[in-house]
Amino acid sequence: MLSFEERINSKMNSLTISERKVVEQLKMHEQPFLLSMNELSLLSKVSEPSVVRLYRKLGYASYQELKVALAQEQVNNRFTLIANDNDIKDDDLADIVFDKMADQLATAMSMTKEKINVQQMEEAVQIISKADRLFFFGQGLSGNIAEDGAHKFMRMGGTTIAVKDPHYQAIYANHMSKDDVVIVISHSGETVNIIEVVKMSQKNGAFVIVITSNSNTTLAQMADTLLLTQAQETEKRSDAMVSRLVQLALIDTLFTRVVAIGGSYVKEAINRSRLAVTRMKK
Amino acid sequence: MLSFEERINSKMNSLTISERKVVEQLKMHEQPFLLSMNELSLLSKVSEPSVVRLYRKLGYASYQELKVALAQEQVNNRFTLIANDNDIKDDDLADIVFDKMADQLATAMSMTKEKINVQQMEEAVQIISKADRLFFFGQGLSGNIAEDGAHKFMRMGGTTIAVKDPHYQAIYANHMSKDDVVIVISHSGETVNIIEVVKMSQKNGAFVIVITSNSNTTLAQMADTLLLTQAQETEKRSDAMVSRLVQLALIDTLFTRVVAIGGSYVKEAINRSRLAVTRMKK
DNA sequence: TTTTTTATGTAGTAAAATTACAAATAAATT
DNA sequence: AATTTATTTGTAATTTTACTACATAAAAAA
Known part of the structure; x- marks a missing residue:
């Protein structure tokens, strides 16, 4: 199953201006999967059918399907973000220190x-x-x-x-x-x-x-x-x-x-x- | 943020019979986040408002929010499933052994x-x-x-x-x-x-x-x-x-x-x- | 310039979610 | 046992959301 990011990358040049505006908003938003189609179209300053055409081009059968995909991939992104800011600071308390260490360890293990x-x-x-x-x-x-x-x-x-x-x-x-x-x-x-x-x-x-x-x-x-x-x-x-x-x-x-x-x-x-x-x- | 599972566990005894039927279906279903409220209510053999009352009791503001939560946690469950099959076998070669160990280690770290x-x-x-x-x-x-x-x-x-x-x-x-x-x-x-x-x-x-x-x-x-x-x-x-x-x-x-x-x-x-x-x- | 293609939006429809309220059931009180 | 009260559940109407058909505008080709 292709990820949202992959779909965007492979289809980017076949997207119209309006469609790219929608992509822009989806990427920008913290939690795009909570947006209704109406909200998304307003934010992107395009019509709702443009949103529909976008997710169809990306290969999603429905707006719900897009939202589910975004919600599931957000989890992965969140993990990545945490992993990137795992420098141990002097004012991190023990549980945070341990957590960051776990993160670093997991990264090191997979790199190894x-x-x-x-x-x-x-x-x-x-x-x-x-x-x-x-x-x-x-x-x-x-x-x-x-x-x-x-x-x-x-x-x-x-x-x-x-x-x-x-x-x-x-x-x-x-x-x-x-x-x-x-x-x-x-x-x-x-x-x-x-x-x-x-x-x-x-x-x-x-x-x-x-x-x-x-x-x-x-x-x-x-x-x-x-x-x-x-x-x-x-x-x-x-x-x-x-x-x-x-x-x-x-x-x-x-x-x-x-x-x-x-x-x-x-x-x-x-x-x-x-x-x-x-x-x-x- | 509490997980769906945790919410269920903490609220289970305050749920009505109809509400439990809905929980039953959500747990049973492979991809509950793809169900519409209507589908879910039909499967559970309860009315739509009963579904609404359930997710409200669990602390979700909307049906969409429940679906997003389920979608995100599905990812975790998938990871857990992989993690559950990480028993090291005699015919696992070194890279597999190491990988499974990394998995077990990650689990142990987060449990700790x-x-x-x-x-x-x-x-x-x-x-x-x-x-x-x-x-x-x-x-x-x-x-x-x-x-x-x-x-x-x-x-x-x-x-x-x-x-x-x-x-x-x-x-x-x-x-x-x-x-x-x-x-x-x-x-x-x-x-x-x-x-x-x-x-x-x-x-x-x-x-x-x-x-x-x-x-x-x-x-x-x-x-x-x-x-x-x-x-x-x-x-x-x-x-x-x-x-x-x-x-x-x-x-x-x-x-x-x-x-x-x-x-x-x-x-x-x-x-x-x-x-x-x-x-x-x- | 005209025609054709492509892009976008308007307006309407169907479906989904939500609410208000009433019926039914169960529990408590007399 | 009858009545009241509270709880559970559903019906029906309303609002919101997703989707479609079609029209218009813009761009590209003839």
């Missing part, structure tokens, strides 16, 4: 989804599944994400290690082999230590998956598989927070896929891990 | 937003701002969230400690004072250790903020400030992942607010922290 290369990602899933050892490398705040990821994959029963300390990362990198997989999390993508470590890991044959928020970085270029969060850099104060959440969601996605293709064996292993934790809590 | 008590949360922000020491308690996966939170608040320059080990938590709890604030993260809300630790902290006068996903838990009941993620338990495999992301977003919200009311002094402190990290990376 656009950038996903399914083939590459599924290939990465295969490689993780067959990996001898799985390393999560991250420093600072990204270190927490690394730990979170490791914590999850650990439950599958394989060798999974999170490394936050740059020296330890270097040591591990020096002893990698071709059956090892490294998942590197970096917000900036330019941390010198990490770049060195990745270089060394790859030299030793390890497969490197990079999760970062910018494709124009040294780290991104080196990746065997690159997982990008966000396509646009908006320089908002909350950007780092949001991209962190998206990074976690990406790791969750990897995990979900690895479990899915792993079959019953893997699922049982995870179940055993869960039971082990539950037992301990008693 | 509904549950936010602004006054209480802003009060918590004030208390955190004035706190002598700030503790983040969490075990297992929630421990990573605790560390993430601590990492962030730490940059403000105060005393901020993440504690993942139950024994350490117990020790800290025993030495709390009335100027201490504890933020407890727990998915289940029933972890025995954590409950004991919270009890002890409160006994010593500490203020306890609980972040969990269910209000019917022991931990939730004990909270001085309760931050709930999700209102509804759907028992999906991905629920834990999603609620973890929402928990992080809640902590980000707290942090954003604390920084906002802290003014220039706090912002400078954070800036110094950032520079310190940047310098180290060179």
Whole structure:
């Protein structure tokens, strides 16, 4: 079903002057779907039949149909408007802050989804599944994400290690082999230590998956598989927070896929891990 | 603005038999916003004035207004329907998995937003701002969230400690004072250790903020400030992942607010922290 | 200039929404 | 049980809205 906007765009040059006046009013008005045909014709300074001819040209069977379409699309426009003014201000109270964050997160998630290369990602899933050892490398705040990821994959029963300390990362990198997989999390993508470590890991044959928020970085270029969060850099104060959440969601996605293709064996292993934790809590 | 559904629910018992027949038809019909009043009255087997009386009772000024509301909410219902089929299947490839996760996350975020008590949360922000020491308690996966939170608040320059080990938590709890604030993260809300630790902290006068996903838990009941993620338990495999992301977003919200009311002094402190990290990376 | 085409409006009609009021039903009072 | 009162519902008339047929005006083509 074509949207009002699309219909206008495709028919604009075949519209008469009077008809364009009506379009003008419809676009101008806050809530055009509340206007009667009479009101609309008065506002547009044209006759009612001109209004009729317009919506017929646009492919609506009745004035009601036009109004319904406008009402439904208004909802979408409203969402877009909110999403555009989602900069967090100092005098926004907690609920507003949270709401704006939700908006930014939703946007970031859909932008990230656009950038996903399914083939590459599924290939990465295969490689993780067959990996001898799985390393999560991250420093600072990204270190927490690394730990979170490791914590999850650990439950599958394989060798999974999170490394936050740059020296330890270097040591591990020096002893990698071709059956090892490294998942590197970096917000900036330019941390010198990490770049060195990745270089060394790859030299030793390890497969490197990079999760970062910018494709124009040294780290991104080196990746065997690159997982990008966000396509646009908006320089908002909350950007780092949001991209962190998206990074976690990406790791969750990897995990979900690895479990899915792993079959019953893997699922049982995870179940055993869960039971082990539950037992301990008693 | 109340939704049609909400209006019905709040007015249902004050509706007459004829009026309920109309509601019945509106709910039944695929596209009720395309019905004329005459059609609707015929379908409902009542007179037209009965239809008028119904929408007046529901607070709509005209039949057109009711139709517009129904048309707009139909869009939402459509989204909800899509959102309801977002169970992640084993044969969903990575991009689909990620997409469904984004959907679930968006739903969870908006459900959480509904549950936010602004006054209480802003009060918590004030208390955190004035706190002598700030503790983040969490075990297992929630421990990573605790560390993430601590990492962030730490940059403000105060005393901020993440504690993942139950024994350490117990020790800290025993030495709390009335100027201490504890933020407890727990998915289940029933972890025995954590409950004991919270009890002890409160006994010593500490203020306890609980972040969990269910209000019917022991931990939730004990909270001085309760931050709930999700209102509804759907028992999906991905629920834990999603609620973890929402928990992080809640902590980000707290942090954003604390920084906002802290003014220039706090912002400078954070800036110094950032520079310190940047310098180290060179 | 005349003819043809295109654009627009006038006036009337049909349909839809709304109102005033009365009939019917149910509840309360005597 | 009868009468009054209140509530619910519908009938019929009125107003408003959407739509149509046709005429006029303006523009383009012959």
